[in-house]
Amino acid sequence: MTLNQQKIDVTNRIVGKLNNGEIELFLENEKIGKMTIPPGSNLQLENHFEGNIQNIYQHVTTTDQPNARYTDCDEGGWC
Numbered sequence: 001m002t003l004n005q006q007k008i009d010v011t012n013r014i015v016g017k018l019n020n021g022e023i024e025l026f027l028e029n030e031k032i033g034k035m036t037i038p039p040g041s042n043l044q045l046e047n048h049f050e051g052n053i054q055n056i057y058q059h060v061t062t063t064d065q066p067n068a069r070y071t072d073c074d075e076g077g078w079c
Contacts, residue, residue: 021053 014032016023023035043051048059 018051018054018056 010027013027015026016035017026018024021037023037024031025033025035037053039053041053043053045051045056050057050059
């Protein structure tokens with residue numbers, strides 16, 4: 001039996017995470033490399049997202065009273 005070296009395409013399994021002006025690359029939980037984001041790079045995001053070289057934010061709609069109820073039911077669920 002002989003061992004052979006092979007090259008396997010894992011491109012669609014790579015995940016990038018933004019960290020301090022770099023994109024860290026991971027295959028599952030293993031860090032495999034990084035890419036530096038050049039200053040002045042253009043970040044293109046969908047309409048409900050915005051970002052900078054450090055962070056990406058999602059615009060969402062929230063309530064000002066997250067525990068408010070629609071009815072006056074008691075804790076047992078009876079109205």
